[in-house]
Amino acid sequence: MKNNLFIPIFLCYLLATVSSLTAQNTTSKSEAVQKLLDKKTRYNSTVGFGYSIQIYYGNETTAKSKNAKFIILYPTIKTKLVWDNPDWKVQVGNYKTKLEADRANLIYKKEFSGTIVIPLGK
Known part of the structure; x- marks a missing residue:
């Protein structure tokens, strides 16, 4: 009885897995997704991304x-x-x-008081 149920359940699982894989492939080829990725890339190149x-x-x-x-x-x-008229900033790291x-900031706070996390490009 166990063998009789195992084969149909396995085939259903295999069919569901294959159909979900093909669904994921069609999404990445969409023009709307590609335009959005291009826009994000242009934004990151001008503004920057990450934290310091x-x-x-x-x-x-x-x-x-x-x-x-x-x-x-x-x-x-x-x-x-960084010189920000009239003061100077010391920025470290690229996260x-x-x-x-934030994790790195906890380490640096032990030696330097008043540290803050800032977005890059700002």
């Missing part, structure tokens, strides 16, 4: 000092000095998601 962590905002001397200290503590993390940036 700002560890300092203030005068030039202190900004350069904080930047040097960060490079010594975390040599593999990218840093950037794809806010969650990644």
Whole structure:
């Protein structure tokens, strides 16, 4: 009795799996989806995407000092000095998601007070 039920159930499962795979393939070829992906790509190239962590905002001397200290503590993390008239910003890291940036920010807060997560391109 078990063998009699197993074969039809297996065939139904196989048929459902194959039909769902073909449904997924037709979606990615849609013109509307392709236009939306192109629009998102153009937006990301002009605005940027992802997150960075700002560890300092203030005068030039202190900004350069904080930047040097960060490079010594975390040599593999990218840093950037940004001049935003009249102050300087020290931004570190390049994270794809806010969650990644928040996790890294918890580590950096131990050495640098007042750190914030900021979207890239802003």
